[in-house]
Amino acid sequence: MTVLVVTNDFPPRQGGIETFVRSLCDELPAERLVVLTSRMPGDAQYDAALPFPVERDRTTMLLPTPRVTRYAVQVMRQYEADRVVFGAAAPLGLMGPALRKAGARRIVALTHGHETWWAGLPGTRQALRRIGDAADTVTTVSSWCAEQIAPALSAEAARRMRRLTPGVDTSRFFPESGGDQVRKSLKLEGIPVVACVSRLVARKGQDTLIRAWPRVLAEVPDAVLLLVGGGPMRDQLVALAAELGVAHAVRFTGAVPWSEIPPYMDAADVFAMPCRTRRFGLEPEALGIVSLEAAATGKPVVIGDSGGAGDTVRHGETGYLVDPYNPVAVAVRLVALLTDPARARAMGAAGRDWVAAEWTWSRSGAILRDLLDL
Incomplete structure (x- = not known):
């Protein structure tokens, strides 16, 4: 069992979602993990220090185009991955059906905040529904986000939703820390x-x-x-x-x-x-x-x-x-x-x-x- 994490939000770029995705990677077995992400300045040096492989697409932003989808399938097969995590459900989760067909046994699509407005607009609402149907689970970071996203999903996809929040490193954030x-x-x-x-x-x-x-x-x-x-x-x-x-x-x-x-x-x-x-x-x-x-x-x-x-x-x-x-x-x-x-x-x-x-x-x-x- 190997997990493929597909994400645009990954270091060395800094941000809340980047920290979220990277920290979750630390909670997965390094010997059974591979990350597919985009190019960014300083990535080669950063990746060299990681305990798991990172495949970087030639672009600076992954989009669910046919070419990127084929590349994701290629990486899946290369590493024999059968689990997939989308670091942000929208829009990368639209690749879900193709990765399922390629052998993904479990697909988890993480949501953060921008998916709430996807849920509220007609065109993106339909896309979010397709993402939910293709995933085994759509996760949400807060109860409010769940309330906003659930109506855009099918009844079955909404039933499978789970809350998955970021954590806090209490060894970094503590009283008398400087x-x-x-x-x-x-x-x-x-x-x-x-x-x-x-x-x-x-x-x-x-x-x-x-x-x-x-x-x-x-x-x-x-x-x-x-x-x-x-x-x-x-x-x-x-x-x-x-x-x-x-x-x-x-x-x-x-x-x-x-x-x-x-x-x-x-x-x-x-x-x-x-x-x-x-x-x-x-x-x-x-x-x-x-x-x-x-x-x-x-x-x-x-x-x-x-x-x-x-x-x-x-x-x-x-x-x-x-x-x-x-x-x-x-x-x-x-x-x-x-x-x-x-x-x-x-x-x-x-x-x-x-x-x-x-x-x-x-x-x-x-x-x-x-x-x-x-």
Whole structure:
């Protein structure tokens, strides 16, 4: 039994889905695994260090064309693979019938977030239905995603759906993981800090945090908002902070390598990301693993009510779910945590315990191995 993983989302490119797919590969037997993916800068050096083979197509993006489908069949036969995992169901899962015909005994199609809008548009909805019928299982990362995708599938395919979430590496994200050094380098020692670790894009809601900040400062005058990450909205956010008179209390770190993120989580007293749904519902937050990483670091979280983000917080226990379009409501929750450190610590500890118990890669790997009948 050998597993073929077909995916566009694979390192050395960085991103949430890339981390998801790569981490699941680590949960499969390396001697029974092969990955088919696309070309990208630095791939030869990265692949050489892996314990399993990687076949790279000549293109920079795999699409379910006849040529790519023939190549996938060729790789299947070369490695005698009889299990297939599509790293993202849409659109690669459209190759499912051809790979089934070539000998695939089990097919698992992973979904993340973009399949939710596939489910809502007529043409792509039909394509998603074909993907579901060709797979043994379509997985979803959150209960919200399952609710959105299931109506687009046939009744039988919907019945076979399973939840398969990303995990959190609690050996990387843990309390006292370097936050003191970050605070010292940024001259934030002894100062209340709210951190948002995310790309600076409209969906993540950093502008809502800045709009909430005057009210936070009215109650906690020395508080600092730490925005960790780069992105296209930086100039707009800098201008907004200046316009609202809070520029002195908002710090921008710029882009931070993924390997260096845990200390920035650890430097915060509270993690906040008021993510929101945009583009008439077509751009939701499918899950938001970053809030679980913050919880693993022992931080209470304040998360926007968008898509599946609600699955990443136990409201009132590990943090709060808030209206991402209401800066006043966001400020109220932030002030409550900043002015009651004991409550914040208790919520952070509860979040750490929850993530360690229920959001592990070993648990996700066991589910995938079961779906593949390994």
